[in-house]
Amino acid sequence: MRLRAGNGEIRVLITHPSENGLRKDGSGKLIPAHFIKFITVAVNGKTVLEGNWGGGVSKDPFLAFKVKNMKAGDKVSVNVEDNTGEKGSVEEAAR
Amino acid sequence: MNVTRRSILKGAGGVVALSVAVAAGLLKPTRVLAAWNEAGFNATSLADALSAIGASGAVPSPGIAINAPDIAENGAVVPVDVVVNLPDVESIAIFGEKNAYPLVGQYNLNDFAGFLSMRIKMRETSNVRALVEAGGKRYTATKEVKVTVGGCGG
Numbered sequence: 001m002r003l004r005a006g007n008g009e010i011r012v013l014i015t016h017p018s019e020n021g022l023r024k025d026g027s028g029k030l031i032p033a034h035f036i037k038f039i040t041v042a043v044n045g046k047t048v049l050e051g052n053w054g055g056g057v058s059k060d061p062f063l064a065f066k067v068k069n070m071k072a073g074d075k076v077s078v079n080v081e082d083n084t085g086e087k088g089s090v091e092e093a094a095r
Numbered sequence: 096m097n098v099t100r101r102s103i104l105k106g107a108g109g110v111v112a113l114s115v116a117v118a119a120g121l122l123k124p125t126r127v128l129a130a131w132n133e134a135g136f137n138a139t140s141l142a143d144a145l146s147a148i149g150a151s152g153a154v155p156s157p158g159i160a161i162n163a164p165d166i167a168e169n170g171a172v173v174p175v176d177v178v179v180n181l182p183d184v185e186s187i188a189i190f191g192e193k194n195a196y197p198l199v200g201q202y203n204l205n206d207f208a209g210f211l212s213m214r215i216k217m218r219e220t221s222n223v224r225a226l227v228e229a230g231g232k233r234y235t236a237t238k239e240v241k242v243t244v245g246g247c248g249g
Contacts, residue, residue, distance in 0.1 A: 008208055020216070022195055023248030031248075037131045048205045054136040056191055056199035056247070058172045058214035066208035 001088050005076040006095035010041060010048075011064040012078050014088070020055025036061060038081045043067060043074050043094075070094050135198045141190060141224070144198040148188060150226050156181065156234035163223050163238050170217040171246030177211045181229040187211055192237075193221035195247055218247040 002013045014036065021033030033055055041049040048067050070076075077091040138144035145151050162176035177187055188201040199215045215223070222237040 009210070020196070020247060043206075046205065048207075050203040052131050052136070052201045054196055054199055056194050056196055056216050058216055058246075062214050063212070065202075065204075065211040068206040068208045 001090045003078050003090045003092045005092055008070055009066050010076055014061045016061060018057050018059045018061055033083060036080050036082045040079045042077045043070055136196060141192045141197045150233055153226055153233035153235040156236060159225055159227055159234055159236035161223055161225050161236055161238035163240050166241045168243045170242040170244055172214050173217050173240055174214050175223050177225045179209050179227055183230040184227060186228040188226040190224040191215055191217045192224055194218045216246040217242045218245045
């Protein structure tokens, strides 16, 4: 998971298959659903975004958004959890 | 004397340990949206998805612009930017209207500054729809994306 924050914008790129459970593999078998359900972004511990995702998010999900009042040095943290309960997190200082 | 000194040190140590634990807790915001909206994300039509997230009856607004390609050659990766020029934005939801499951993402926002972008899958040519809650009211906008090769499988 990669995180970049600065100039009022937060950008997150996550390596994840984001399978919606509708695709078939080479032998015609359905590939089980495997996608991120929860993403939370906080600046200095204050939640600025709480997101829910479905299987319609593209593989290797990307999210960018702008927040008010973010300054260089602010601590930005991202937490994600997928439908199998696997979790990830990353923290970076804003530039 | 020694005993007193020792117990004071011990007491102080306890306080330090406690404040470190609190700080660690604050730095790890593991709380996520109370519940994933099962009915919304599993809805197989736009109308059902909208009603599952309580969003029927949103009014079209020129304060929302969706920037997405007119033609997406690869429906598996369609970049969608939502630019909102409305005060007090509380939430945004994004739909691929003719997807097997139209609701793609739903966000609760604080200190939002008018721009959100993500990449979505689209099964076929249809509208991308954004639904925005701002100042306690619901607004919506759409943008048609022509899809050359669908990106949902199935």
